[in-house]
Amino acid sequence: MRWLLLLLAVLSLPAEAEAIRIGTKRFTESYILGEILVRAAGGGAELRAGLGNTGIVYAALTSGAIDLYPEYTGTIAREILGLAGSPDLAQLNRALAPRGLAAGVPLGFNDGYALAMTEARAAALKVRTIGDLSRHPGLALGLSQEFIGRDDGWRGLKTAYGLPFEPTGLDHGLAYEALAAGRIDVMDIYTTDAKIARYRLRVLRDERGFFPRYDAVLLYRRDAPERFPQAWARLRRLKGRISEQTMIRLNAAAELEGKSFAQAAGLFFSAGDDATRREARAERRLLPTLFGPDFWRLTGEHLLLVFASLAASVAVGVPLGVLASRVRATAQVVLGAVGVVQTIPSLALLAFLIAAMGTIGTAPALVALFLYALLPIVRNTHAGLEGVGPGMRLAALALGLTARDRLWRIELPLAAPAILAGVKTSAVINVGTATLAAFVGAGGYGERIVSGLALNDHVVLLAGAIPAAALALLVQGAFDLLERRTVGIWRAPARAN
Numbered sequence: 409m410r411w412l413l414l415l416l417a418v419l420s421l422p423a424e425a426e427a428i429r430i431g432t433k434r435f436t437e438s439y440i441l442g443e444i445l446v447r448a449a450g451g452g453a454e455l456r457a458g459l460g461n462t463g464i465v466y467a468a469l470t471s472g473a474i475d476l477y478p479e480y481t482g483t484i485a486r487e488i489l490g491l492a493g494s495p496d497l498a499q500l501n502r503a504l505a506p507r508g509l510a511a512g513v514p515l516g517f518n519d520g521y522a523l524a525m526t527e528a529r530a531a532a533l534k535v536r537t538i539g540d541l542s543r544h545p546g547l548a549l550g551l552s553q554e555f556i557g558r559d560d561g562w563r564g565l566k567t568a569y570g571l572p573f574e575p576t577g578l579d580h581g582l583a584y585e586a587l588a589a590g591r592i593d594v595m596d597i598y599t600t601d602a603k604i605a606r607y608r609l610r611v612l613r614d615e616r617g618f619f620p621r622y623d624a625v626l627l628y629r630r631d632a633p634e635r636f637p638q639a640w641a642r643l644r645r646l647k648g649r650i651s652e653q654t655m656i657r658l659n660a661a662a663e664l665e666g667k668s669f670a671q672a673a674g675l676f677f678s679a680g681d682d683a684t685r686r687e688a689r690a691e692r693r694l695l696p697t698l699f700g701p702d703f704w705r706l707t708g709e710h711l712l713l714v715f716a717s718l719a720a721s722v723a724v725g726v727p728l729g730v731l732a733s734r735v736r737a738t739a740q741v742v743l744g745a746v747g748v749v750q751t752i753p754s755l756a757l758l759a760f761l762i763a764a765m766g767t768i769g770t771a772p773a774l775v776a777l778f779l780y781a782l783l784p785i786v787r788n789t790h791a792g793l794e795g796v797g798p799g800m801r802l803a804a805l806a807l808g809l810t811a812r813d814r815l816w817r818i819e820l821p822l823a824a825p826a827i828l829a830g831v832k833t834s835a836v837i838n839v840g841t842a843t844l845a846a847f848v849g850a851g852g853y854g855e856r857i858v859s860g861l862a863l864n865d866h867v868v869l870l871a872g873a874i875p876a877a878a879l880a881l882l883v884q885g886a887f888d889l890l891e892r893r894t895v896g897i898w899r900a901p902a903r904a905n
Contacts, residue, residue, distance in 0.1 A: 426635070426636075427451065427452045427453055427454045428449055428451075428453045428454070428475050428476070428632065428635075428636040428639045428640075429453075429454045429456060429473070429474045429475045429476075430442055430445050430446055430449065430453055430454065430455050430456065430474065430475065430476055430477060431455075431456045431457075431459050431465050431468055431469065431473075431474035431476070431477040431768075431849070432455070432456070432457045432458060432459065432465070432477055432478065433458070433459065433460065433461065433462065433465050433477070434458045434459070434460055434461065434847065434858055434861070434862060435580060435581075435598075435862050436581075436602075436659050436662050436663055436669070436862050436863060437519065437598065437600060437655065437658075437659055438477075438478060439457055439458060439662070439669040439859070439862060440658050440659065440662060440669050440672050440673050441478040441515075441624070441673075442455050442457050442477070442478065442669075443455070443457075443669050443670050443672070443673035443674075444646070444650075444673045444676055444677075445476075445478065445626075445643060445646075447673060447674075447677065448642055448643055448645065448646055449636075449639040449642055449643050450638075450639065450642055451638060451639055453639060456468070456473075456474055456768060456769070456849035457669070457849070458846060458847065458849070458855070458858045458859065458862070459474075459768060459847060459848055459849050460755060460758070460759075460847040460848065461553075461554045461755075462479075462483060462487055462488070462554065462558075463759055464755065464758065464759050464762065464847065464848065465477050466488060466627075467759050467762045467763045468762055468768045468848075468849075469509065469627065469628075469629065470507065470508075470509070470763070471762055471763055471765075471766040471767065471768075472629070472766055472767075473762060473766065473767045473768040473769070474768065475628060475629055475632045475635070475636070476626050476627060476628035476629070476632055477626075477627060477628075478515070478624060478625075478626060478627075479511070479624075479625060479626070479627035480519060480622035480623065480624055480625070481494070481495075481497070481500065481511070481620070481621060481622060481623045481625060482494065482520065482521075482560055482619065482620035482621055482622035482623075483560070483622065484500055484504070484511055484625075484627060485500060485560075485620060486558070486559050486560030486564075486620060487558050487559060487560055489503045489504070490559070491503060493620065494620040494621045497511055497512065497514070497625070504627075505630070508629060508630050508631075509627060509628065509629060509630060510627075510628055510629075510630045511625045511626065511627050511628075512625060512626055512628070513625060513626045513643060513644055513646060513647050514623055514624070514625050514647060514648065515623075515624040515625065515626075515646055515647070515648070515649065515650045516624070516647070516648040516649055516650045516651055517600065517623070517624055517650050517651055517652040517654070517655050518599070518621050518622055518623050518624075518652065519598050519599055519600040519622050519624060519652075519655065520598070520599045520619050520620075520621065520622045521555065521560070521561065521596060521597075521598065521599075521619050521622065522596070522597050522598075522599055522611045522612065522614065522619065523538055523541070523594055523595070523596055523597070523611075523612045524587075524594070524595060524596075524597045524604065524609040524610060524611050524612060525587075525593060525594050525609065525610050525612065526587060526588065526607065526608060526609060526610070527608045527609065527610045528608075529590075529593060530610040530612075531610075533547075535610075535612065536610070536612065536613060537612055537613045537614075537615045538565070538569055538571075538612045538613070538614055538615065538616075538618075539569055539615055539616070540612070541569075541571060541573070541594065541612070542569065542570060542571055542572060545572045545573070547573065547593040547594055548576070548591070548592045548593050548594070549573045549575035549576065549592065549593065549594045549595070550575065550576050550577075550578035550583050550586055550587070550591070550592035550594070550595050551575040551576070551577065551578065551583075551595065551596045552577070552578065552579065552580040552583070552596055553577045553579075555596040556575060556577055560619065560620065561596070562575060562596075564618065565618055565619075568616055568618045569616065569618070576592070578592070578595070579861055580596070580862075581861050581862055581863060581864035582861075582864055583595040583596075584603045584607055584864065585864065587607065587609070588607050594612075597609070597611065599611070599652075600652055600655045600656050600659060601656075601659065602656055602657075602659040602660035602662075602663050602664055603663060603664070606664060624650070624655075626643065650676065654676065657675065658672045658673065658675055658676060659672070661675055662863060663863055663864070666865075669859070693867070694867050694870060694871065697867050697868060697871040698870075698871045698874060698875070700871070702855075702856075703875075705851070706851060706852055706853055706855060706856065706872075706875075707853075707875065707879075709770075709850065709851035709852045710839075710842055710851075710852035710853050710854075710875075710876070710879065711879075712770070713770070713773055713774060713777060713838075713842040713845050713850060713852055714777070714835065714838045714839050714842050714879075714883070715835075716774055717774050717775075717777035717778040717781055717838060717842075718777075718781055718831070718834060718835050718838055720774075720778045721777075721778050721781035721782050721785055721834055722785060722831055724778075724782065725746075725781070725782045725785030725786045725789065725830075725834075726785060726789050726827065728742050728746070728782070728786045728789075729742075729785065729786045729787070729788070729789025729790040729792075729793065729827075730789060730793065730815070732786065732789075732790045733789070733790050733793035733794055734793075739790065742786065742790075743786065743787065743790065746782045746783045746786045746787070747783060749779045749780065749782065749783065750780065750783050754776065754780075754841065754844050755844070755847060757776050757779070758772055758773070758776055758844070758847060758848050761775055761776060762848060768848045768849050768850075769848065769849045769850050770845075770850045770851075772848055772850075773842070773844075773845035773848055773850035774850075776844075776845075777838050777841060777842060777845070780837065780838070780841055781834035781835075781837065781838050782834075783834075784830040784831075784833040784834045784837070785827070785830045785831055785834050786830075787830065788826045788827055788829055788830025788831075788833075789823065789826070789827050789830060791826055792822070792823025792824070792825070792826030792827050793819055793820075793823045795822075795823065795826065796818070796819050796822050796823060825891065828887065828890070828891045829891075831887070832883075832884060832887035832888070832891070835883050835884075835887060836880050836883055836884050839876060839879050839880040839883055840876060840880060842854065842876075843857055843872065843876055846858045853872045853873075853875050853876040853879075854872060854876075855872065856868055856869070856871050856872030857869055857872035857873060857876075858872075859872075860872060
């Protein structure tokens with residue numbers, strides 16, 4: 409009885425408080441702000457970094473997968489709420505309230521959109537404003553994909569200024585080098601970008617006032633302050649503490665000085681530390697970065713994503729292939745359905761799954777990889793079974809084998825090479841596709857690739873791409889060996905019969 413009372417007392421203890429979950433977008437400043445927020449919140453706050461563009465991070469917030477993320481008032485007004493002008497926080501919060509969201513804790517700086525050219529090119533063409541661009545219809549514009557698709561980006565800007573261009577979509581981290589090399593003439597920038605001065609860019613004046621203010625704030629679920637009162641009280645201390653010059657300095661630490669996002673964020677908390685300010689540029693080298701302290705964690709996450717989704721795809725895909733072969737009326741439906749899944753853009757599918765499942769991270773990534781791996785397995789299973797000759801089927805009937813025995817003893821062993829080829833194809837594809845899981849906070853080698861793109865750092869990119877490529881080769885080799893050993897064993901019963 410005493411032990412029972414003790415057990416009940418233990419079970420009645422309050423559970424450990426849930427940690428506040430902070431998300432970020434996939435660009436340098438957002439990564440750094442995420443690190444600052446996690447450090448400021450304390451108490452084991454959880455960071456979900458590099459989730460993707462506004463649509464994906466906002467979907468994660470509304471679904472409850474994260475509790476807050478750093479956002480900008482112009483983005484909230486134009487992209488999320490569809491409001492015109494530059495509404496203040498009170499107006500934004502009235503519009504956000506029905507969605508269960510709120511915006512607050514202005515961090516102290518404005519990071520607006522702008523267009524820029526190299527100083528030399530702009531001077532040669534006498535371009536000082538956005539409107540001046542229309543006098544040079546032959547200019548090549550390289551704009552980030554998100555900017556192209558936003559109402560407060562290219563779509564609205566083109567209409568407001570009557571611009572005649574058809575821009576090329578280009579990752580923001582790569583556009584600076586393309587601009588410096590002369591491959592493009594104009595790019596979109598954030599006004600706190602550290603590379604503006606380094607590449608000697610001229611920021612074109614928005615003479616028509618198209619772009620609203622983009623004051624950095626926290627966009628959060630309305631219940632977050634009540635659920636995390638201590639963390640929220642600490643986060644509120646950041647109000648007004650990050651100036652534009654400070655943010656440019658932190659961005660420069662990551663993009664120009666080779667510091668990690670966490671190290672760059674650390675400069676904010678040690679702003680008065682002269683030793684920290686005098687740190688020499690940390691040149692990243694490939695091997696130390698490749699086998700860094702996160703290597704085994706990322707490897708484990710990548711293997712989990714690849715093989716857990718592959719196992720589910722085999723468990724579902726092979727029976728679907730058998731169904732398509734056995735029941736002719738279902739063949740077109742089954743094969744068509746798995747084929748259509750392959751046509752869905754991966755980021756669009758991930759965004760849909762986040763909203764549908766109400767979470768980010770490993771779960772939606774596994775579902776997406778499972779769906780993408782189905783097609784080779786289903787098609788190869790169907791093709792392998794269809795390739796079993798009518799003579800073998802008639803012989804099995806003559807022996808009096810049941811339909812189940814014919815399938816397991818004759819047809820599947822003969823179709824085994826095709827089935828294993830499909831599984832191998834799915835496995836190799838999954839290794840590469842799993843890198844996209846980093847866009848929804850599921851980790852894996854893609855985490856390095858996403859960071860490398862944000863920083864335009866080839867070393868970090870290679871540190872993610874090389875192990876992913878090596879894993880793909882290892883998986884293919886392992887399946888080749890498995891195929892040679894397994895097919896002979898599986899075919900033995902068919903020969904015996």
